[in-house]
Amino acid sequence: MSALEVTAVGLFATVQDQGRRGFLDQGVGTAGAADRASAALATRLVANAAGAALVEALFGGLAVRARGAIAVAVTGAYCPLTVTTAAGRVRHAAMYELIDLADGDELRIGAPSAGVRTYLAVRGGVDLPPVLGSRSYDTLAGIGPAPLSVGDRLPVGTATDGYPVVDAVAPPWGAGSGAGGEAPGVVLDGFLGPRDDWFAPEALALLRTGVFTVTPASDRVGVRLEGPAPLDRAIADELPSEPMALGSLQVPAAGHPIIFLADHPVTGGYPVIAVLSDAAIDRAAQLAPGQRVRFRLR
Amino acid sequence: MTPPRVLRAGERDVLVEFASLTETVGVRAALDRAPIPGVTDAASGARTVMLHFDPALTTRAAVEAAALALEPGPELAAADAAAVEIPVVYDGDDLADTAALLGLTADELIAAHTGRTWVCAFGGFAPGFGYLVSAAPSLEVPRLATPRTRVPAGAVGLAGEFSGIYPRESPGGWRLIGRTAAAMWDLARNPPALLSAGTRVRFTRVAPS
Numbered sequence: 149m150s151a152l153e154v155t156a157v158g159l160f161a162t163v164q165d166q167g168r169r170g171f172l173d174q175g176v177g178t179a180g181a182a183d184r185a186s187a188a189l190a191t192r193l194v195a196n197a198a199g200a201a202l203v204e205a206l207f208g209g210l211a212v213r214a215r216g217a218i219a220v221a222v223t224g225a226y227c228p229l230t231v232t233t234a235a236g237r238v239r240h241a242a243m244y245e246l247i248d249l250a251d252g253d254e255l256r257i258g259a260p261s262a263g264v265r266t267y268l269a270v271r272g273g274v275d276l277p278p279v280l281g282s283r284s285y286d287t288l289a290g291i292g293p294a295p296l297s298v299g300d301r302l303p304v305g306t307a308t309d310g311y312p313v314v315d316a317v318a319p320p321w322g323a324g325s326g327a328g329g330e331a332p333g334v335v336l337d338g339f340l341g342p343r344d345d346w347f348a349p350e351a352l353a354l355l356r357t358g359v360f361t362v363t364p365a366s367d368r369v370g371v372r373l374e375g376p377a378p379l380d381r382a383i384a385d386e387l388p389s390e391p392m393a394l395g396s397l398q399v400p401a402a403g404h405p406i407i408f409l410a411d412h413p414v415t416g417g418y419p420v421i422a423v424l425s426d427a428a429i430d431r432a433a434q435l436a437p438g439q440r441v442r443f444r445l446r
Numbered sequence: 447m448t449p450p451r452v453l454r455a456g457e458r459d460v461l462v463e464f465a466s467l468t469e470t471v472g473v474r475a476a477l478d479r480a481p482i483p484g485v486t487d488a489a490s491g492a493r494t495v496m497l498h499f500d501p502a503l504t505t506r507a508a509v510e511a512a513a514l515a516l517e518p519g520p521e522l523a524a525a526d527a528a529a530v531e532i533p534v535v536y537d538g539d540d541l542a543d544t545a546a547l548l549g550l551t552a553d554e555l556i557a558a559h560t561g562r563t564w565v566c567a568f569g570g571f572a573p574g575f576g577y578l579v580s581a582a583p584s585l586e587v588p589r590l591a592t593p594r595t596r597v598p599a600g601a602v603g604l605a606g607e608f609s610g611i612y613p614r615e616s617p618g619g620w621r622l623i624g625r626t627a628a629a630m631w632d633l634a635r636n637p638p639a640l641l642s643a644g645t646r647v648r649f650t651r652v653a654p655s
Contacts, residue, residue, distance in 0.1 A: 172489035174631075174639035175569035175576075175613075279633065289573045291633075342453035342461040389570060389577070390491030393459035393498070415491055415570030423456030 150216025152270060154300040155254060158209015161296040163274050164410075165201040168282040168291075172414050178394065179286035182368055182410045182433035183265050185320050186224035190269035193221035193246050193317060200273030200307035201283035203296065205266045210296075211256040212268070214249035218304060219271040219312070221246055222255075223319075225263025225434060230256045245316040263321075263434035271312075275305030287368045288411040321431060333359055333440030336407075336428040338397065340445050343387070343419035347399070351379035355397075355421060355443055360405070364437040369413070370398075370406040371432050373441065378403020379421060389415045395424035395432070397443075407432045447518060452510045460497045460506065462513045467492055467579055467607065471567050472518025475644050479519070482512040490568035490643045492577070492607075529563055529646035532611070534602050535654045538622035540590070544604060547587050556651055558585055559623065564609060564647040569639065574613030574631030576641030585609070593619030600625045602649070609649075611641075 154161075164187065167180025181187030181204055190202055203210065208227040214220075222229060222243045229241040234252030241247045241255070243266075249255060257266055276283055276293040285292035296302075344352060360373040379399050392398065392415060396408040400418045407424060409432065422445050424432060435441065448465040450473075455461045464470045474490045482497065484504025489496045499509045536556045538544075545555040566576035589605045594617060597603075601612045603620030612618060613630035630640050641647065 169487050171573075171639075172487060173569045173643040174637060175571060175573045178487075280638070291573065339454055339456055342455045388492035388494075389568070390461065390494040391489035391496035391568075391570075393455040393461075393496065395456050413570065414489055415568065420455065423454075423459070426457050 150214070150218055150304045152212040152218065152274075152302040152304065153215060154211070154296050154298055154302065155213050156209060156211035156256070157296050157298055158205060159207045161203055161205040161210050162285040162287075163201050163276055163293045163296070163302070164204045164284045165282055166199050167284050167410065168280050168286070171280055172391070175414055176280065176289050176291060177286060177412060177414050179282065179284035179289075179292065179410050181267065183224055183267070183430045185427070185430040186265070186434075187267045187269075189244070189317055189320065190221045190223040190267045193223070193244070193312060193314065194219055194269045194271040195308055195310050195312040196269060196271065196273050197307045197309040200269070200305070201276070202267050202269040202274060203302070205257060205268065207264055208257045208259045208266055210266070210268065211254055212302070213254045214251060216251055216304070218249045219246055220249060220255065221269050222257060222266060223269075224266040225260035226319075227260045227266050228258035230258075232256070244319050246312055264436050265433055270302070270304050271308060273305040273307035275303040275307075286411050288413060321434070333442050334431060334435065335442050335444050336424055336432060337444050338395070338422045338424040338428055338446075340422050341420075342423075344421050346381055346383040346387070346419040347421055348380040348382045351381070351421070354379060356445055359440050359442055362435045362437050362439045362441065366435070366437060368409055368411040370408045371435050372404070372406050374404050379405065381419070387417055387419050389417050392416045392420065393423050395426075395429040396420040397422045397424070409433055450514065450516070452513055454506075455496065458498055458501065460499065460509050460513060462495045462497065462516075464493055464495075467567060468581070469518045470495060471565055471579070471644070472520065473516045475519040476516055478644065482509060485509060492567065529648040530640060531648050531650055532626050532628050533652040534560075534624040534626045534649050536624040536651055537654065538602065538624045540603075540621040541623045544587055544621045544623055548585060555585070555623065558582075559609065560649045560651050564649070566641040566643055566645040566647065567608075568643050569641070572613055572616055574639040574641070575610060576639070576645065578609045578641070578647055579607060587621055589619040590621060593617055597622065598625070600627060600630075602626055
């Protein structure tokens with residue numbers, strides 16, 4: 149059976165799919181690819197079934213060697229790609245295109261110039277054993293295939309759906325969009341609520357007009373932001389624990405919001421002032437520490 | 447019943463808020479018996495149920511209308527239904543302090559904890575952690591002012607209106623009254639969680655082995 153051998157891991161790389169459903173009441177969240185749109189594009193390029201598993205690499209740095217002839221595609225955060233053949237010949241490859249790897253070829257993903265999460269899909273899908281119906285690793289619950297280490301062998305499965313019909317797709321967001329803290333920053337669309345009435349009018353105004361900075365404490369659980377001032381509450385009561393939606397802007401006691409990503413807790417005890425749109429959730433999953441964001445809320 | 451409040455949570459979720467925990471548990475059970483078409487996942491909180499829907503299958507308006515029409519079942523009051531039995535050694539570090547906060551002796555607190563049927567209202571915090579509530583008079587105590595950095599697996603605690611069991615070692619701020627050897631989370635079991643929303647629980651007192 150063909151496989152990808154992991155020859156280098158950057159900061160952190162995991163296997164993900166569309167996530168786990170039906171375990172919220174047992175305290176297990178959905179997980180799955182943090183930037184779902186990029187993962188879906190990679191899946192489409194290699195013509196996999198929608199639920200096929202792929203690799204999510206944080207800050208690039210991933211390298212894999214093909215065992216057997218394998219088609220792959222890389223999407224998400226923009227990284228330089230090189231392919232080194234078994235004979236040592238180096239060729240460049242591009243993101244958002246179908247890449248054919250021969251047996252022994254090594255694909256190296258460099259450091260991203262924009263975005264933080266890069267997706268590597270392999271035709272047939274990564275076929276590690278599913279846990280509770282999903283191959284997603286949930287960093288909060290500690291469930292799913294373990295994060296990748298050098299030497300891991302990722303078996304290639306048979307989760308295809310027809311044959312590739314495109315060999316390149318348009319990237320979903322520009323390589324330079326909002327990178328490097330340039331004004332006015334990335335704009336994230338969202339919807340007020342469910343608990344906007346727990347906040348002071350000044351907090352709602354600040355959320356609509358303020359520029360927020362992504363902090364280094366961000367991960368798959370959430371993008372932690374620092375605002376120009378705390379978002380003050382109108383209701384100071386303790387919120388009875390309630391379920392949290394993906395993309396929630398939860399505001400802890402200190403008043404600086406967290407955008408909940410794929411591994412967010414199932415329930416939380418702090419009010420959610422707004423929830424991002426589907427597209428904005430994927431964009432938020434590509435925010436790098438130091439980047440600035442603004443919110444456009446309905 | 448007071449009509450629930452229906453709140454928007456983004457493009458794919460509706461948060462339904464009820465006046466009481468009893469209604470929340472009852473509605474959640476009703477929802478499990480008669481799912482709303484197009485709702486692909488649901489989660490409960492202390493006063494809320496979140497309905498996650500697929501916009502390809504239904505509309506927000508249809509989910510909201512169905513949510514407003516939910517009638518709670520009698521789950522929290524039906525004390526005679528079958529319950530999961532959880533044996534507990536009542537020797538928690540906070541047993542005496544917690545009893546004192548409630549104006550009880552340690553034995554009276556243990557009798558109150560074992561002498562009622564608990565219902566799992568919702569899960570969260572960690573895989574297998576269930577927030578247990580009871581229709582009997584409350585054993586409500588505040589969380590510890592300073593959470594412990596390490597609570598052992600199997601610790602049985604009280605906090606707010608809830609009782610709960612830590613499925614694995616973790617930090618935690620609940621007041622610990624005992625410990626159990628019952629496995630709260632086991633991936634080899636189906637379902638892996640011993641407790642999930644609607645599960646009924648009786649605690650029994652056992653001697654340390």
